[in-house]
Amino acid sequence: MPTIIIPTPLRKFTNNNSRLELNANTIQDLVNELTLNFPDLKKHLLDEKGNLRSFINIFVGNDDIRNLQQEQTVLKKDAIISIIPAIAGGTSI
């Protein structure tokens, strides 16, 4: 099954799991599966229309899904998927 790597800021929504194996054929499936299992994650990944948020990047292997087939990108069984959010630093406001 494809493996998804969860970045630190989002781990509190995945019971502190940093890696998850999910049964999914495409990025779309994967995001659906992920947000079904961890509903609190949904608003951080998807906007109100259900599109991936612009400050979240998803990579399959080393490649940005924007350069593949976006959410329709097909995942191989051994694919490693990374979610890379924008991070800005350590300021508390």
Place this chain on the structure above:
Amino acid sequence: MTNQIIQFSKDELARYNRHIIIPDFGIEAQSKLKASKVLVVGSGGLGSPLLLYLAAAGVGTLGIVDFDVVDDSNLHRQVLFGIEDVGKPKVDAAKRRLESLNPYIQIKTYNTRITSSNILEILSEYDVVADGTDNFPTRYLVNDAAVLTGKTNVYASIFQFEGQVAVFNYRNAQGELGPNYRDLYPTPPPPGLVPNCAEAGVLGVLPGIIGSLQGLEVIKVITGIGEPLSGRFFTFDALSFETRTFNISRNPANPLNGINPTIHSLIDYEAFCGLKLAEESLVNEISVKELFSWQKSGEDFQLIDVREPHEYEIANIGGELIPLATIENSIEKIDRSKKVVVHCKMGGRSAKAIKQLQEQFGFVNVYNLKGGIIAWIDEVQPELKKY
């Protein structure tokens, strides 16, 4: 970089000997370093190792922008500073430290917050900018200014246990321009949404690692050795010790330099990042003095603390702990029948919480504690621990 003839004194040649004897580096690369002018934005966790290594390496002119003063809580990661610097402007303390490290370089300091109105003038004196700041508005400001002025932006960022490094807006020897921050992240996270930095914190050694990598990329960009991290995006997870380098590319929809650019000058970055929204919306405020008098007079109100549990452990003023991200699921804990005062560290997160309570849940009885627990400690309870 200028075409002036670079000469080294005997002492400088001795100092840079271990650079000069590297076959692919030599006096040529060392000369490029000496001729170069690098602006470092932020002299904190990332800026500390970055400035130390760039100064030691012999970057001829270093500019440092920072408005902050050295605080005790900086010392676990900001290795430029010592306890004797606490309370002093960071740029002054940094300059002193770097001059003692390398007297053969020029250091210019800007003890000011970098903004849309001063960045272009400051940046015009430099070849490369290195962004080591800690907030989204400044990230977009530095990126946009670099793109609009055609300068390379060596970027690094950290959050808790993760670090990122990239070289943005780099033009290679073939004249091809690499991607910039907006190709990767067209817009910032709205306040209140993870990954916002409000609930952050950072492992002290992490900026040491990531800031050093940033220094490496600055040196590569200046000297032309190796392959700068352009068109690639490096991430480091300190917990799992995993590094990954992703391929990134220019986005035709980039509003700065895509197919149809819509941004031709700098904008209001606080507003762009949604930070003004929280401040400008009608949030009732209460001062720490007023809150203190409410407490003394036995006024009936509920006090809510929207910080994180680890912050609560350091210092609290008896509020009910409901971290900002959990407000939505804790609505039933918030009283609608009496006054509710919400506080955080400095007033930013609590303003967001109040905005959410008012707009999503129709609360009309909530007040923001101006200046947060820090103001409370300053003015009412100095015996509490500040962080």
